[in-house]
Every structure is written in structure tokens, then in C-alpha cells.
Amino acid sequence: MTIMSAFMIVTITLLLVTSMLLYSRFSLSSHETIIQNTQSVMKQTQENLEDYLVSMRRISDAVNFNVIAEYDVSNPSLEREMSLIYESYRDRLISIALYDRSGSLIASVPVVSQKTEPNVTKQAWFIAALSRIENMHFSTPHIQNLFDDATYSYHRVISLSRAVDITDSEIPKTGVLLVDMNYSSVAQILEQINSNKNGQYYYLCDGSGNIIYHPRQVLIAEGLASEDSTMAAARKDGVYEDWQNGEKRIFIVQTIAYTGWKLVGVIPAKSFSYGIINVQLFLVLLLLLTAMTSLAVSRLVAGRISRPILRLNESVKAYEAGERPQIYIGGSTEIRHLGHSIQTSYENNEALMQQIVKEQSERRRSEFEALQSQxxxxxxxxxxxxxxxxxxxxxxxxxxxxxxxxxxxxxxxxxxxxxxxxxxxxxxxxxxxxxxxxxxxxxxxxxxxxxxxxxxxxxxxxxxxxxxxxxxxxxxxxxxxxxxxxxxxxxxxxxxxxxxxxxxxxxxxxxxxxxxxxxxxxxxxxxxxxxxxxxxxxxxxxxxxxxxxxxxxxxxxxxxxxxxxxxxxxxxxxxxxxxxxxxxxxxxxxxxxxx
Incomplete structure (x- = not known):
């Protein structure tokens, strides 16, 4: 191997090792940064969702404690007071309705009539409210079709239901308060964070894995996309890895208070490469530039050092092959001195070898003749x-x-x-x-x-x-x-x-x-x-x-x-x-x- 080649190999090897270390370090840092940023976004979204849900609880508490607890269900003021609260939060609400235990509509705002079908008492939100009267219950998004009124269009809602104490002609009874929240309010919170173009996305599901919001919800409904929300819902809060459709991805789970809902952030593995493409390009350009510089420097080194050494090496090889060439003496002072030293060494070795061969030959002959003579x-x-x-x-x-x-x-x-x-x-x-x-x-x-x-x-x-x-x-x-x-x-x-x-x-x-x-x-x-x-x-x-x-x-x-x-x-x-x-x-x- 020539000095020029060795110089280039050492330089490029050092650069490659340095580049690999930098790339590895940056990749790890980028990986951690993306996860931390995602967790930060999810934390803020979690707080926004919990604030929204708390506001819905407060509306429910206001209707329960300020209206239902104060008025008999037969009192016309009950519906009027409910209407005042509804108007105060009209941008968030679709409707407020109060039912007795048998499922009969007592009051509602806006004022509408109840359909005979579906049967209210068989609705999940109604059953949940009466079975666990101490809790508030949030449903998954659905189309509310309980009311029959030309001016009341079908809306996609999330229902909050709870058991309440009502008074009917001064007789205490149990009823069910239903507050239908506008689903679009929840969707807007999640749509704001689903604008990432690197493949990351966020979705919301309940504790059973039923999807509440997903940026690909239409595709999932039509069977053109899939999401293993059940697996995510079963996880505790944290960072996990899995494979879906042959692609590795990172997903982060955070639980929404009051509801048990799961906010899930998904980061495809390819997303991590977007942040380091510029680094890759920089390292490639740096490698090319260094290689060109090394080539120029190595040529300069070759002219002053390696060529005289190569000629000296050729002389040595010729000597080793049995020839008796004149050892090359040239180049820098050090190389000339080396040539003189090698020439002197070879001359001394040659003389010594001839002397040794002669002495050994004489010794062998004398030993052999001594043995033979016996x-x-x-x-x-x-x-x-x-x-x-x-x-x-x-x-x-x-x-x-x-x-x-x-x-x-x-x-x-x-x-x-x-x-x-x-x-x-x-x-x-x-x-x-x-x-x-x-x-x-x-x-x-x-x-x-x-x-x-x-x-x-x-x-x-x-x-x-x-x-x-x-x-x-x-x-x-x-x-x-x-x-x-x-x-x-x-x-x-x-x-x-x-x-x-x-x-x-x-x-x-x-x-x-x-x-x-x-x-x-x-x-x-x-x-x-x-x-x-x-x-x-x-x-x-x-x-x-x-x-x-x-x-x-x-x-x-x-x-x-x-x-x-x-x-x-x-x-x-x-x-x-x-x-x-x-x-x-x-x-x-x-x-x-x-x-």
C-alpha cells in the first residue's frame, strides 16, 4: 500500500467514524426530541380536553343544583331556567333534556317533542346513568335522533348523562339529566394538532378502544384504513413501539381525566428520518470535500515522500529477489540517509553471509569426515x-x-x-x-x-x-x-x-x-x-x-x-x-x- 493510499484511507476512515458518531448522536437526539415534542403537544391537548369536559360538568352541575333542585318538575319555571343556561353556552351545547325514571321527557331546551323510537330506557347513556348514579357518564360520538322537530336537525354529539334527584308534585324521585355537547368542539381541539406533514397523527378513543376522533375516521369506517385502538386503550400512560401493516411506529398514550378516554399520538418510524435528512446531506458533502482535499494533499505528499520511498522499496525488492541492484539514494535528507544505511547494511550482510557459509561448510566437512573416519x-x-x-x-x-x-x-x-x-x-x-x-x-x-x-x-x-x-x-x-x-x-x-x-x-x-x-x-x-x-x-x-x-x-x-x-x-x-x-x-x- 502506498503512502498516498494509506493517507487517504486513514483520513477517510477517521471522517467516516466521526460522521457515524455524529449521525448516531444526532439521530438519537432527534428521536428523543420528536418524542418529547409529541408528549408536549399531547399534554397541552389533554389539558384542553379536560378543561372542555370540566366546563360540561359545570354546565351539568348548574342545571342540576340551580334548576332541578330548586323547581318542581311541574313548575313552568324549570324549563325557563334551563333555557337561560342553554343560551349562555349555546356555542358548546346542542340540547339539554330531563327524563324521569320511566324515560318520559320532562323538559328540554330547545323545546322539542320526543320520538316514540328509539326507546330512551334502552339507550346506553340512560342505563349507565341509573346503574351508577354517583358518576357522570360520557358517551362516544353519535347522531342524536331522540327528538322530533322540523327545526331540530340531526347533530353529531357527545352525551353527558347523570342521575339527578327531581321533585314531582313534592314527591322525590330519580331522573336522568342528558346534556348533548357539540362534537365539533372536541374535533376542533384535535384537528389543530393533526396538521403535521411528517406522518404523525393523534386520535382519541374511549377505554374500550371505540374511536371518538381520528383524522382518518372516514377511511376507517369504509375499511380503507385500520387502527388498533383496542390495543392502545389497554395500555397505561407511556411510550410504546409496535408494528402495523409492516411498518414500525412509536405510539404514546395519555389518559383523559373524568372519562377514561385515551389520547394516542402515533409517530411512524419514517418520521424520524425527516429531521436528519439535512444532516445526512451535510455529512455527505463534508465527506466528499474532505476526500478531495485528502487527494490533493496526498499527491503533494507523494511527490516529496512516497515516490523516493517507492524507488527505494523497488531496490530492496530486487535485492530480496536475488539481484544485486544499486540501492536508490535520493529524495529528502532522511530518505537519502535511509538509502545509505540500507546499502551499507546489505554490503555488511553479504560479507557476513559469505563468511558464515564458508565457516559452516568447513565445519560440516570436518565434522562429517571425523565421523566417517570412525x-x-x-x-x-x-x-x-x-x-x-x-x-x-x-x-x-x-x-x-x-x-x-x-x-x-x-x-x-x-x-x-x-x-x-x-x-x-x-x-x-x-x-x-x-x-x-x-x-x-x-x-x-x-x-x-x-x-x-x-x-x-x-x-x-x-x-x-x-x-x-x-x-x-x-x-x-x-x-x-x-x-x-x-x-x-x-x-x-x-x-x-x-x-x-x-x-x-x-x-x-x-x-x-x-x-x-x-x-x-x-x-x-x-x-x-x-x-x-x-x-x-x-x-x-x-x-x-x-x-x-x-x-x-x-x-x-x-x-x-x-x-x-x-x-x-x-x-x-x-x-x-x-x-x-x-x-x-x-x-x-x-x-x-x-x-
Whole structure:
């Protein structure tokens, strides 16, 4: 990533984070403000409605205590006094009527006659007044059709009804006072707050969910709109969330005193977005402006800083790719100083690496030669001693075989001073060794080589099989009688990118503890062994190929021992042999080498 890109990304990221925080904060604040404003409007509307209802109660009290309680129902002054009160509140009232318990009209203003239908005693307002005489009762809006008079048109009213004490010819009785309020007065209060164009609206319902006022009342009546007023009526005062017609909304409930009516304010979720559109536009413009400014600044920065750094970086990449370029030195003072420092560092590293490679190569060669030199003398002495005894014993034919095998063995051992030979030569060396040993041990054991010819042409550390075979003889099958069926099996194959050779014998075997110590410094070199043992072979393989390779020992008492040799499958070529002898591992077949 370039400095210019990084600068722009950091700047835009910071701006985005800041914008998101501002947007989130403003959205939350806007959300709270809209709810608080709605609650404030509803509080004022609640007070207006309660004031209106209180005025209706006062009118009802005035008729009850100042007129009905003072005059006998047969007194003509009763109707005259009721008329005076009616005229005082004519803008709010439609009518005032007084009924006896049987539903007969005693007096009314304006003066009208009562229809025979509907039956007054079956009206909800009449029944409620007589069933709960201590309360005043407010009805839902309805068309009043009790009176029969050409001048008295049908009106939409809200009825206040209450039980009152009347005197009929000086006899106390119970009657019902009905005050019909003009519904339009209530509607006007609510219409004033339903002018919001952001989708908010307010409606009024009774405690059962019957709608008293709704701005979409006509649509609801015709089934073109819906409102879950029953759910709202069942709620206590507070703020709630719900979904209607797949749209999330907030609704606020406030109870109107004296009536149990519920004033409900509804805020669709989309209403909250109206207040923050300008903020969104501002943030988008700010982001674009900042991005353009960042681009201009980043170009300036690139010209003075990033371009020299890019050229310096290209020099470094070329060096890492194996080239030897001249490190770029230019740009500002700091970048030039950095270029000089890198150039000096690379020169020092190159010299140091060459010195380390040389020292390691010399160390590996000296260590390997020291280990290798331990193998030959003891075995050579024993073999020559055996040949001497054969000649003296007249076994010239066996002596010739021994000398031929020994010559081949020594030729491969010398290998013109090479420490890396082919697997094929290592196997020839091992066969010669085993042929010599079989003669010495008078065929007391069998040897079988099961080698996949595919592995013949791969690199192998010289003389890794002989010490293992020697140990298999001395501590495995060498002490067994011919009838015991002693056997050593050598198998070899390629596994993935590795060469695997197994040497198995059916001799005495070892305990788990002994097997665990074979490849450690706790292993005791046996007096009859090659003087090197398995630790030597294991060390030489790891010295050449690394710690992932070497020997693995598996053994059980009386069940024999199996030793697995593993090393990488590197084709045998003069170039690869030279690299290995220099302490460098070439690419192995099907994999990757490293130096």
C-alpha cells in the first residue's frame, strides 16, 4: 500500500467514524426530541380536553343544583331556567333534556317533542346513568335522533348523562339529566394538532378502544384504513413501539381525566428520518470535500515522500529477489540517509553471509569426515584377520570372495573423497558388507534386499547402512543358531518426497527404554560394534539434511528390531552432490529445498 493510499484511507476512515458518531448522536437526539415534542403537544391537548369536559360538568352541575333542585318538575319555571343556561353556552351545547325514571321527557331546551323510537330506557347513556348514579357518564360520538322537530336537525354529539334527584308534585324521585355537547368542539381541539406533514397523527378513543376522533375516521369506517385502538386503550400512560401493516411506529398514550378516554399520538418510524435528512446531506458533502482535499494533499505528499520511498522499496525488492541492484539514494535528507544505511547494511550482510557459509561448510566437512573416519579401521581389521585365517586354513575360494567383496567395499567407501553417493552405490556397499559377514558367520542367518529400483538414482549419505547392519548382526541374529531362522530384511522405497529404507531383524530385540536411548548420548557403544553405532548414522544424516530426517528405532524384546532411515528424495547429479557436500540442500523432487 502506498503512502498516498494509506493517507487517504486513514483520513477517510477517521471522517467516516466521526460522521457515524455524529449521525448516531444526532439521530438519537432527534428521536428523543420528536418524542418529547409529541408528549408536549399531547399534554397541552389533554389539558384542553379536560378543561372542555370540566366546563360540561359545570354546565351539568348548574342545571342540576340551580334548576332541578330548586323547581318542581311541574313548575313552568324549570324549563325557563334551563333555557337561560342553554343560551349562555349555546356555542358548546346542542340540547339539554330531563327524563324521569320511566324515560318520559320532562323538559328540554330547545323545546322539542320526543320520538316514540328509539326507546330512551334502552339507550346506553340512560342505563349507565341509573346503574351508577354517583358518576357522570360520557358517551362516544353519535347522531342524536331522540327528538322530533322540523327545526331540530340531526347533530353529531357527545352525551353527558347523570342521575339527578327531581321533585314531582313534592314527591322525590330519580331522573336522568342528558346534556348533548357539540362534537365539533372536541374535533376542533384535535384537528389543530393533526396538521403535521411528517406522518404523525393523534386520535382519541374511549377505554374500550371505540374511536371518538381520528383524522382518518372516514377511511376507517369504509375499511380503507385500520387502527388498533383496542390495543392502545389497554395500555397505561407511556411510550410504546409496535408494528402495523409492516411498518414500525412509536405510539404514546395519555389518559383523559373524568372519562377514561385515551389520547394516542402515533409517530411512524419514517418520521424520524425527516429531521436528519439535512444532516445526512451535510455529512455527505463534508465527506466528499474532505476526500478531495485528502487527494490533493496526498499527491503533494507523494511527490516529496512516497515516490523516493517507492524507488527505494523497488531496490530492496530486487535485492530480496536475488539481484544485486544499486540501492536508490535520493529524495529528502532522511530518505537519502535511509538509502545509505540500507546499502551499507546489505554490503555488511553479504560479507557476513559469505563468511558464515564458508565457516559452516568447513565445519560440516570436518565434522562429517571425523565421523566417517570412525567407521573403517575396526571392520577392516576384522575382515583382514578373517582372510588370513581362511588362507591359512586352505579356504582359498572363500578368501578370494572375501577379498573381492572387500575391494568393492573399499572402492565405494573411498568414492574419490565424496561424502554423498547414490542409493545404488550404498546398496552395493551394503551387499558386499553382508556377503563378507555371511562368510564369516558361516551362513547362520539370511539376508534379503527388497529395494524399489526407482530409488537407485537418488542422493544418499555414504555408509549409513553398514553400521545398522553390523548392529543387526552383533545384537540381533549373529548369536542365533542356523536352525533358529535368523533373518535380516532390507527394504527401500519412495514415500512422497522422501526416501525410506527399513532394516528389520528377528533377533532378541530391546526393551522400550533401551530403544529410546539408542539415538541419544545415553547409548553405550558396544564393544563388538563398529565403534560408531546408530548415533553416528543418525548424526550424519541430520548434519547433511536437517533435523527432520534421520533414524527411527522400533523394537520389542524377543520380537526383533526395525530401524527406519528417512532422507529427502534428491536426484543424484553432480550438481546436487556438490551442493550437499557444501552444506546446501538443493530442491528435492516434488518439493522445495532451502539453503
Amino acid at each position: 567407521i573403517n579401521p575396526h571392520f577392516l581389521y576384522n575382515t583382514l584377520d578373517s582372510i588370513t585365517w581362511m588362507v591359512e586354513g586352505g579356504k582359498n575360494k572363500d578368501a578370494v570372495i572375501m577379498i573381492s567383496e572387500l575391494a568393492r567395499l573399499l572402492r565405494i567407501s573411498l568414492s574419490k573423497g565424496h561424502t554423498i553417493i547414490s542409493v545404488e552405490d550404498e546398496l552395493l556397499h551394503s551387499r558386499s558388507y553382508m556377503n563378507i559377514q555371511k562368510v564369516r558367520y558361516k551362513e547362520r542367518f539370511a539376508v534379503e534386499f527388497c529395494i524399489d529400483p526407482e530409488i537407485h538414482s537418488y542422493c544418499c549419505v555414504k555408509l549409513i547402512l553398514q553400521p545398522i547392519l553390523e548392529n543387526a548382526i552383533y545384537y540381533g541374529v549373529g548369536n542365533m543358531d542356523e536352525d533358529d531362522g535368523g533373518k535380516i530384511t532390507v527394504t527401500g522405497k519412495k514415500e512422497g518426497t522422501d526416501i525410506v529404507i527399513l532394516i528389520a531383524d528377528n533377533g532378541n530385540g530391546m526393551t522400550e527404554e533401551e530403544a529410546a536411548n539408542v539415538l541419544t548420548n545415553n547409548n553405550i557403544v558396544h564393544k563388538h560394534g563398529s565403534g560408531v553405532g546408530l548415533v553416528n548414522v543418525h548424526s550424519r544424516i541430520q548434519l547433511i539434511f536437517g533435523k527432520n530426517y534421520g533414524l527411527k528405532v522400533e523394537s520389542e524384546p524377543d520380537c526383533g528390531t526395525t530401524i527406519t532411515i528417512r532422507f529427502p528424495a534428491i536426484p543424484f547429479t553432480e550438481e546436487d552432490r556438490s551442493l550437499l557436500e557444501q552444506g546446501r540442500i538443493p530442491q528435492k523432487e516434488g518439493g522445495h529445498g532451502d539453503e
